[in-house]
Amino acid sequence: MGEKFQNIHADVLAKCLQGDRYAQSQLYKLYSKAMFNVCYRITNNFDDAEDVLQEAFISAFRNLQSYKGDAAFGAWLKRIVINKAINFIRKRQVEIAEIQDNVADEDSRPVEYSREMMDIERIKRAMKQLPDGYRLVFSLYLIEGYDHSEIAQILGITESTSKSQFNRSKKKLKEILQKEVIYE
Structure with missing residues (x-):
């Protein structure tokens, strides 16, 4: 336990930590498409997903020194993206309707879909x-x-x-x- 994860993009990450803009661009190109998809699934809006993605990458670059390397960089970044998207949803809505814990689901049978x-x-x-x-x-x-x-x-x-x-x-x-x- 406690071993560091071997990141395949360690060299790019090291350059990013030094403030290398080209390395940041490379990292963005490596992860932006997958992270945009995460943003879009959560925000349900193309423009909002783009905004959230940009905010997430800015946050990731500003906090890159906190990446400890004990998991894949993509997993670390995905967590930032999801948190940014969730915060966006919370800001957009006055509140997300919560379902009371004691309300039992009316139909607990598994959902079956036809082909x-x-x-x-x-x-x-x-x-x-x-x-x-x-x-x-x-x-x-x-x-x-x-x-x-x-x-x-x-x-x-x-x-x-x-x-x-x-x-x-x-x-x-x-x-x-x-x-x-x-x-x-």
Whole structure:
């Protein structure tokens, strides 16, 4: 334990720490596309995602000395990006509606989707229709791979609220997709 992670971009990171603008540009090119996708999934808006991405990279470059190298740089950067995107969502809304912990999910059966409903573009469109809180938990859990305890910590909610929002987001997504099937 306690061993440092061997980063494949260590030379670029070292130059960035010295203030090398070209190295910063290289690092940006290496990670910007993937990090933009994270921003977009959370903010649900292209322009907002671009703004959040820029803020995240500025913050990362300003705080690069705090990167300890015990995980991949991309994972460290992704955490900054997610935090910036979440803060953006919080600022944009007066408050994200929280679901009461004691409200049980009405339908605890697993959601089943037909092959027709699994079209990726349709799911992306449907995800855009989810309320911010639902979309945020759904994206962090299913797409970004965080577990409910990590999501709870990131968002400042309880683990059961995270689970409840995720289950409700699945249910809402299913409703949206089923309405699309009816109207097509």
